[in-house]
Every structure is written in C-alpha cells, then in structure tokens.
Amino acid sequence: MNTDKKYGEKIGIITDYIKNWWVINSLGQIAGLLGYANRSGARKFLEKLVKNGLFEVRNRKYYPTSLISWLPFFEFVSAGLPFTPEWNEVNSNIEIDKFLVEHPSSTFLVKVKWDSMKDAGIMEWDIVVVDKSRNVKNGDIIIASFEWDVTIKYYKKEKWVVFLIPANVNFKPIVINTNAEILGVVVWTIRKYN
Numbered sequence: 001m002n003t004d005k006k007y008g009e010k011i012g013i014i015t016d017y018i019k020n021w022w023v024i025n026s027l028g029q030i031a032g033l034l035g036y037a038n039r040s041g042a043r044k045f046l047e048k049l050v051k052n053g054l055f056e057v058r059n060r061k062y063y064p065t066s067l068i069s070w071l072p073f074f075e076f077v078s079a080g081l082p083f084t085p086e087w088n089e090v091n092s093n094i095e096i097d098k099f100l101v102e103h104p105s106s107t108f109l110v111k112v113k114w115d116s117m118k119d120a121g122i123m124e125w126d127i128v129v130v131d132k133s134r135n136v137k138n139g140d141i142i143i144a145s146f147e148w149d150v151t152i153k154y155y156k157k158e159k160w161v162v163f164l165i166p167a168n169v170n171f172k173p174i175v176i177n178t179n180a181e182i183l184g185v186v187v188w189t190i191r192k193y194n
Contacts, residue, residue: 129190
C-alpha cells in the first residue's frame, strides 16, 4: 500500500470528485484538481489507480470500482479514554460496500420512514441494507410488501400464520396473508448523525 501523504490526499480529491460526477471523463479537470501542469500527469496518476484496481477504463473514461470506498480501519476505539487516530497505527482498510454487502446481486438499500422499529434501534431516516437471498426465520427484521404498502418489522411465524411485529408500543402487530411478499432480511442499519 502506498503510504505517501500526497497519494492519500489525491485519492481523497478523486473520491470527492467521483461522489459528484460518478465518472472521470475530463483529464484536464483532474489535472487541475490534483495540481498537475498538464493532462499527462493526471493520466499517469489515473493509470496507477487502474493498475491498483481502483478504476477501470471504458470508452476513454475512468469508472471507479467498488475499491474506491476503502477507508482506514482502526481495530478498536475506547469509549472511556481519549483516542487520537494515528495514520501509522491503521490496522487495515475496509471496503465499505463489501463489508456491508455479502450478496451484491440480491441486496438493496431502503430509507426508513416512521418509527415503528425504534426500540430495535432503527430510527426514521436510517438506511437499512436488505438481503433478499437470506432465508427468513423467526426474529429476523424484514421488509415486507402487502396491500399496496411496504413495511419493516420483526418476522414471526406460528403454524401457518405470519405476524409482522413492530418494535414500538404505539404500533400494532400485523397479520399477513398469502398476498404478502417478504422482500428481504435487514442485515445492517446505516445512520448519519450530522
């Protein structure tokens, strides 16, 4: 792994650019952002990123691979004493999408509305990662579709009856019939604090 600080800063600039534009199709723009005098410097840098698996080239445009989302991973943080991350103490990198998604072709994200699952730690506006390839079992938090509605609840099956159980006393359990469809099992919750 390249530990050059300038390299890390350039990766940060590229990552921010990709968040806004999704693809690099102007070497001149990238040259300016990275401080190169011309496009050939930007091209050489991007070719290194291609070689390292961070980008792929299609039709003379640079598309990010999932590796662009790597972030430094520190093994632990103390909840008591102050902790100052030191870059020389990074244990590894985590590729966020691969960390959160086990089965990419059967995974989707859903933004939560309302607070029927607040006591399970799922708040309104959280984003849940849902895997539709998982076998549903009692106690799983699932996304279900029924009667023109989609909801997130605990799954509970007793004999032939399926209940969708909220995690908030202000909501009632729902008994679902054969018209209901289990869309997937919630495997992660993502929350933005600021």
